[in-house]
Amino acid sequence: MMRAGNGVMVNGFVLHRRPYQETSFLVDIFTQELGKIRCVARGMRSAKSDRKSVLQPFQSVTCELTGKGELKSVKSAEINAKGYHLQHTALFCGMYLNELINRCLPANIPCPDLFAQYQRAISHLHASLEINGTLHAAQEAALRVFELSLLNELGFLPDISVDAHSQEALFPTMDYVFIAEEGMLLKQWYPHLRSVPGQWVINMLNEEWDPNSLKTAKWITRQALQPLLGNKPLKSRELFVSK
Numbered sequence: 001m002m003r004a005g006n007g008v009m010v011n012g013f014v015l016h017r018r019p020y021q022e023t024s025f026l027v028d029i030f031t032q033e034l035g036k037i038r039c040v041a042r043g044m045r046s047a048k049s050d051r052k053s054v055l056q057p058f059q060s061v062t063c064e065l066t067g068k069g070e071l072k073s074v075k076s077a078e079i080n081a082k083g084y085h086l087q088h089t090a091l092f093c094g095m096y097l098n099e100l101i102n103r104c105l106p107a108n109i110p111c112p113d114l115f116a117q118y119q120r121a122i123s124h125l126h127a128s129l130e131i132n133g134t135l136h137a138a139q140e141a142a143l144r145v146f147e148l149s150l151l152n153e154l155g156f157l158p159d160i161s162v163d164a165h166s167q168e169a170l171f172p173t174m175d176y177v178f179i180a181e182e183g184m185l186l187k188q189w190y191p192h193l194r195s196v197p198g199q200w201v202i203n204m205l206n207e208e209w210d211p212n213s214l215k216t217a218k219w220i221t222r223q224a225l226q227p228l229l230g231n232k233p234l235k236s237r238e239l240f241v242s243k
Contacts, residue, residue: 007064007075010034013118014055015098017041027055027074029063030101030118035109039065039072058094058122059083070108084126093125093139096236097146104150104228117149141209144217151224158183160220161205165189170198180223194219 012031020026025041041055054061055074060081065072086094097118105111124142151157162169163176164183170176175187175195187195196216203213204220 007066008033008072009062009064010037011060011062011080012037012115013122014057014059014061015102016057017055025055028102029055029061030098030105030115032112032115033110035111035115036101036105036107037065037072038070038107039063039074041074041077044074054079056083057098058086058126060119084122086122086125089136089139090125090128092236093143094122096143096234097121099234099236100147100150100225103234104154104225111153114149114153117146121146137209137211137214140214140218141207144204144214144221145207147221147225148217151221154228156180156228157224160184160201170201172197172199172202174198176201178220178223180227 010029010031010033012029012033015028015030015036017025017027020040023043025044026038027041028036028038030036044055054077059079060083061077062080063077064075066075067073084094101118105114121142125139128136128138128142148157158164158181160178160183162184164179164185170184174197176184176198177187177190177193177195178184179190179193184198184201187193196212196219200212200216201220203210204217
């Protein structure tokens with residue numbers, strides 16, 4: 001992390017911004033150096049401001065932050081790379097990732113590996129093609145990989161490569177249930193719960209994506225994310241439903 005005068009230089013992506021006071025924005029930024037931060041971009045809403053177009057979601061930026069408290073001020077902001085232009089379902093996916101980070105990730109905790117996974121996910125969404133206006137496998141895979149990375153970062157995902165009771169590797173031909181607090185368990189002990197073949201989980205962990213491994217990943221991540229999200233629904237999920 002570099003320092004410039006009294007400020008700190010950070011690189012990141014804008015997650016969200018909203019009006020603050022008369023001429024400013026409150027901006028949430030996912031940074032490589034400091035993790036998720038919230039800062040004030042003073043005067044940006046003014047008609048004379050030339051920074052209004054810089055702090056946009058999915059735009060890679062370098063910011064100089066000042067202030068001693070938790071709520072920093074954006075002294076300067078510059079675009080440091082070409083932004084990712086997301087449209088249609090790719091845009092909805094990006095909005096979902098941003099909301100997920102804002103809801104689940106604690107502030108001011110550096111997590112460079114997760115930052116790299118976010119950049120990878122946004123890049124994949126940017127490269128994905130719109131197919132009949134529907135979410136498709138490449139976009140779903142980008143979401144699932146990031147969800148799994150987020151859960152691992154936060155310690156909310158048990159080791160799902162093994163049976164939680166025996167600690168043996170999953171058998172491809174055996175059926176397993178998933179319990180968020182424990183992990184993968186043989187269906188024979190929980191016959192009333194939904195189960196999947198071990199092979200589907202193995203394919204998911206190897207990022208060998210097909211309809212079954214994608215479905216398995218969504219099934220696991222939804223359960224594992226529930227304690228983090230609580231009962232308040234994600235607004236971005238409603239975009240997929242309404243579409």
